[in-house]
Amino acid sequence: MKRDALSPANWTPRTWAMAVGLAILALLPGYVELTGATFYLDLASRLMILGIAAVSLNLILGHGGMISFGHAAYLGIGAYSVGIPAYYEIHNGFIQIPIAVACSALFALITGAICLRTKGVYFIMITMAFTQMVFFAFVSIEEYGGDDGLVIEMRSEFAGLFDIEDATRLYYFIFASLLATLYLVHRITRSRFGMVIEGARGNERRMHAIGYDTYRYRLVCYVIAGAICGFAGALLGNFTNFISPEMMDWTASGELIFMVVLGGTGTLFGPILGAAAFVLLEEWLSAITIYWHFLFGALLILVVLFWRGGLYGLVDWIGRAAWRKRS
Amino acid sequence: MDWTLFVTQLLNGLQLGVLLFLLASGLTLIFGIMDFVNLAHGSLYMVGAYLCATLAQVTDSFVLGVILALPLTALVGLAVEFVVIRRLYARDHLDHVLATFGLILCFDAAVHFLWGAEGMAIRLPAVLDGRVEILPGIVFPTFRLLIISVGLLVALGLYLVVTRTRAGMLIRAGASNRTMVSALGVDIQTLFTLVFAAGAAMAGLAGMMIAPITEASIGMGNEIIIVAFVVIIIGGIGSIKGAFLAAVLVGLIDTMGRSFLDTLLKVFISDQNAETAAPALSAMLIYVLMAAILAFQPQGLFPPKGR
Numbered sequence: 001m002k003r004d005a006l007s008p009a010n011w012t013p014r015t016w017a018m019a020v021g022l023a024i025l026a027l028l029p030g031y032v033e034l035t036g037a038t039f040y041l042d043l044a045s046r047l048m049i050l051g052i053a054a055v056s057l058n059l060i061l062g063h064g065g066m067i068s069f070g071h072a073a074y075l076g077i078g079a080y081s082v083g084i085p086a087y088y089e090i091h092n093g094f095i096q097i098p099i100a101v102a103c104s105a106l107f108a109l110i111t112g113a114i115c116l117r118t119k120g121v122y123f124i125m126i127t128m129a130f131t132q133m134v135f136f137a138f139v140s141i142e143e144y145g146g147d148d149g150l151v152i153e154m155r156s157e158f159a160g161l162f163d164i165e166d167a168t169r170l171y172y173f174i175f176a177s178l179l180a181t182l183y184l185v186h187r188i189t190r191s192r193f194g195m196v197i198e199g200a201r202g203n204e205r206r207m208h209a210i211g212y213d214t215y216r217y218r219l220v221c222y223v224i225a226g227a228i229c230g231f232a233g234a235l236l237g238n239f240t241n242f243i244s245p246e247m248m249d250w251t252a253s254g255e256l257i258f259m260v261v262l263g264g265t266g267t268l269f270g271p272i273l274g275a276a277a278f279v280l281l282e283e284w285l286s287a288i289t290i291y292w293h294f295l296f297g298a299l300l301i302l303v304v305l306f307w308r309g310g311l312y313g314l315v316d317w318i319g320r321a322a323w324r325k326r327s
Numbered sequence: 328m329d330w331t332l333f334v335t336q337l338l339n340g341l342q343l344g345v346l347l348f349l350l351a352s353g354l355t356l357i358f359g360i361m362d363f364v365n366l367a368h369g370s371l372y373m374v375g376a377y378l379c380a381t382l383a384q385v386t387d388s389f390v391l392g393v394i395l396a397l398p399l400t401a402l403v404g405l406a407v408e409f410v411v412i413r414r415l416y417a418r419d420h421l422d423h424v425l426a427t428f429g430l431i432l433c434f435d436a437a438v439h440f441l442w443g444a445e446g447m448a449i450r451l452p453a454v455l456d457g458r459v460e461i462l463p464g465i466v467f468p469t470f471r472l473l474i475i476s477v478g479l480l481v482a483l484g485l486y487l488v489v490t491r492t493r494a495g496m497l498i499r500a501g502a503s504n505r506t507m508v509s510a511l512g513v514d515i516q517t518l519f520t521l522v523f524a525a526g527a528a529m530a531g532l533a534g535m536m537i538a539p540i541t542e543a544s545i546g547m548g549n550e551i552i553i554v555a556f557v558v559i560i561i562g563g564i565g566s567i568k569g570a571f572l573a574a575v576l577v578g579l580i581d582t583m584g585r586s587f588l589d590t591l592l593k594v595f596i597s598d599q600n601a602e603t604a605a606p607a608l609s610a611m612l613i614y615v616l617m618a619a620i621l622a623f624q625p626q627g628l629f630p631p632k633g634r
Contacts, residue, residue, distance in 0.1 A: 067421050114618050117625045121364050121420050121564065125556045126621060132553045133614035140606035250553060254366075254428040261425055291440050297432025304426040305414055 013319025014312065018269040021276075025175060029168045038167065045171050047279040048178045049235045054259040054271035055185055056228035061257065062266035063189055064221050065201030066116070069124045070131030071256050074104045074226050076138065076248030078233020083243040084144060086152045093156030093164075097234050104230020105223050107134070112222035116215055128250055138245040149244025156238055164238060174235055178272070181228060186268055188224065197221050258300055264312030273311045331465050336586045337579070338461075342471050344578025345478025349533035350555040351562070351570040352485055353526025359502035359565030361519050363412065364420050366427040368530050368555070369548025370434035371407075375400040375531020376543035377438055380447035389451055393535050397528050404527020408520055435545050446544035474536045481529065482571055489567055498522060502565045554581075557617050563627030573628065577613050584609035 011019070025044060032041045053075055060066040081100035090096070111130045118126055144150050155170065157163035164170040188194050199207045200214040207214050237243050246252075255278065263274025281299070285292035309316075354368050378399050383392030407430065415426055451470055458466045489495035497518055500508045509515045534548070541547070558577050562569025589605035596604070620628065 061421075067424065069424060111618075114622055118621060119625075121358065121362075122560060122621070122625070122627075124364065124420060124424060125560050126617070128553060129557050129560070129614050129617055133611045136610035137607045140610045141603075142606075143603070251428075251431075251549070254425075257421075257425060258428070261421070291436045293432045294436035294440070297429040297434075297436065300429030300432065301411055301426050304418075304422050304429070305411075 013315050013322075014267070014269065016319075017273070017312075017315045021269070021272065022179070025178075029171055032168075041167055041171055043279060043283065045167075045174050045239055047276050048174045048272075049232055049239060050256070050259065050279060051272040051275040052174075052178055052181045052232040052235070053229050054256055054263070054275045055181055055268075056225045056232065057256050058260045058265060058267075058271045059185055059188065059228070060222055060225045061260055062270075063194065063201065064197045064218060066218065066222065067124050067257075068115075068127040068222075068225075069250065069253050069257065070111075070127035070129075071225075071229055072248040072250070072252035073107065073131035073134045074229035075233040075236055075252065076134060076243075076245065077104050077107055078230035078235075079237030079240075079243040079247055080138065080144070080233075081230070082156060082234050082237035083150045083152050086154060087144065087150060091154050091157050093158045096156050097231065100230045100234035101227045104233070105227040108223040108226025109219070112219050112226070116218050116222065128253065131248055131253060132250055135245050135248050135250070138248075145244070147245065149242055149246070152237060152241045152243065155241070156234075170239065174239070177231070177235060181231075182268060182272075184228070189268070193217065193220070262303060262310055264310030267310075267312045270310055270312035273315075277311060332586070334462065334465050335467060336582055338467055338471065338475065340579035340582035341575065342474050342478075342578070343582055344575035345475055345482070346533045346537060347551070347555055347558050347578055348482055348571050348574035349478060349529045349536075350551065351558040351574050352482075352567055353529045354555055355559045355562065355565055355567065355570045356498065356502075356522050357519075357526050358559070360498060360505065360515070360522060361416055362505070363416060364423040364427070365412070366424060366552065367407070367430035367434065368526070369550075369552030370431050371400060371404055371527045371530040372534035372548040372551065373438060373543070373545070374403050374434065374534070375528075376534035376538040376547065377442055377447060378531070379535040380449050380538055380543045381442075383449050384447075389449060389455070389539065392449070393532070396535060397532060400531030401524040401528040404524045404531075405520065407527075408523045412523070413516075413520075431549065435549075438545050442543075444545065446542040447538075448542040449539040451539050470539060477532070477536060481532070485567060494518070494521075554613065557613055559627075561617055561620050561627055563629035566627070566629035569627060569629030577616070580616060581609075581613050584612040588612070 025048065028044050029041060032038055053071065056074075057068065057071045060068055078100040081103050082096045085091070085096050085099065111127070115123055115126050115130070138144065139147050155164050157165070162169070164173045189198075196207065196212055196214070196217045200212070200217060204214050233247070236247065259274035259278045260271045261274070262277055263272065264270030281296065282292075285295050289295070350368065350372060354365060357363055357365050357368075375396060379389075379392045379396040381392075382395045382399075383389045386392060386395070411426060411430060415423055455470045455473060457469050459469050459472065460466050461472070487495075489498055497508065497513055501513075501515055501518060505515060530548075534543070537547075554577065558573045559570055561577065562571075562573035585606075588609040589601050592601035592605055592608075595601075624630070
């Protein structure tokens with residue numbers, strides 16, 4: 001049975017959606033090469049970076065039930081971990097990216113140790129407040145541009161082995177990172193560790209009773225999610241060639257949550273769909289009117305009120321409908 | 328240390344404190360009774376400021392502007408409660424946070440549409456625009472003194488309403504056990520709608536009070552609302568007393584930190600290092616305070632009773 005699940009004939013609609021999505025992303029640079037529409041390459045790069053961030057947020061929010069309203073902090077920390085070394089003319093990605101991951105993990109460890117002592121709405125607000133703390137800290141450090149941000153003159157280069165200065169090469173670097181993240185998160189959620197995290201979301205007291213120290217499991221999960229998002233931040237810094245505290249404004253954290261919920265919480269591929277929908281909607285709506293935030297906000301409210309399953313739920317629904325027709 | 332500067336900053340801190348209280352008291356009541364997280368509370372602060380600015384322009388009087396804008400802000404609050412928030416009570420916190428985040432986007436865009444991208448200044452009457460000598464050698468802007476007194480008066484009024492009236496008794500009862508109050512035949516929905524409108528009016532009042540100093544601008548509520556959240560976390564969500572003490576504490580620490588931290592640091596480290604570190608550290612001060620308090624009291628200084 002297990003081997004059968006791998007053959008396309010037995011794929012679920014979800015697997016199909018994921019395969020088609022990834023295939024489009026993999027082939028996009030070819031299309032751009034033919035048509036010269038580099039705009040789409042930029043759009044898809046941004047989409048994938050935010051997708052990685054949303055996948056990491058989903059690990060704690062969807063699987064762990066920890067509603068962090070401060071996940072953008074790691075995007076900022078990751079981006080500054082590229083920007084600050086670059087400011088001192090250290091462009092080696094083998095130094096920058098480990099710094100990004102380590103700093104994010106450390107920040108997640110310190111703040112997580114405090115945040116996870118609290119529950120419910122306290123947790124939401126305290127994660128938000130800690131991110132605001134980092135935001136203001138960077139706003140007031142004049143050396144690194146303060147409010148105005150910092151231009152990254154040169155993208156990361158990997159000890160002469162390869163660089164990501166070229167847009168297509170950067171694109172495939174991001175794409176590979178996305179695949180690696182999806183695989184990592186897939187393995188984590190299917191592991192014993194992932195089961196404990198899910199269990200603690202479902203019924204923490206029971207997990208306690210059978211002998212799990214849920215606080216520690218949650219903290220580890222929180223740190224992993226922070227580290228992944230820090231990595232996404234390093235990609236974002238490289239992609240935009242510019243960093244500013246704006247990246248970790250609390251509204252950015254809200255947008256990440258929106259992506260996760262829009263795509264479907266607790267699913268592997270949902271957050272990527274959510275990030276895609278978010279980026280495309282943003283492009284599309286902002287072309288219609290300068291007051292597009294209104295439409296965006298209204299859409300957000302409608303999604304929350306009437307459409308809980310997210311886009312991934314929609315995929316299932318279409319799949320079921322098609323299946324009914326066939327039989 | 329400069330004595331006059333110290334007293335002036337103490338008063339400035341108090342002024343920030345009472346503003347935070349005006350915001351935080353509504354938030355904490357709304358959360359206390361309905362278990363509802365309202366991120367859009369800062370938008371009502373902004374709406375209050377804009378309404379007041381327009382009405383002050385039309386009537387040519389700041390005081391009239393405030394008097395007219397207060398009920399209007401409460402009406403906006405009622406409308407929001409009726410259209411969106413009412414449908415969300417039964418949902419979880421994630422839905423509250425997301426939907427009210429959507430509301431913020433809507434409010435900011437709507438204000439942009441109605442009032443334009445430029446901020447709106449409010450001109451104060453001459454009586455309020457001056458300075459007074461409060462202690463020998465210490466002059467302080469009259470209007471900031473007015474903010475402090477208005478804030479303290481509202482705090483006192485709120486205290487009396489909550490502790491001495493029947494409505495206040497229901498609010499307290501609702502905060503400790505909503506289901507029980509409802510089972511005893513109290514229309515908790517109406518009670519909550521009223522509390523929401525009152526919270527909106529208080530948030531709007533805070534916006535009206537700050538607008539003559541900073542002018543009304545888009546997104547003005549989005550920063551201060553986080554500080555208001557810090558206040559209610561420190562104070563204990565649901566507690567008015569906690570909100571008041573925490574608001575004053577946060578207001579004082581933030582203001583004093585920004586003005587005196589560099590002087591304090593210079594005692595321990597070199598002048599140059601102190602000048603670089605002080606702005607970043609003082610910006611982080613209230614969050615460190617919050618972390619320190621939560622490390623010992625995960626539910627804040629005055630945790631809610633009965634849950």
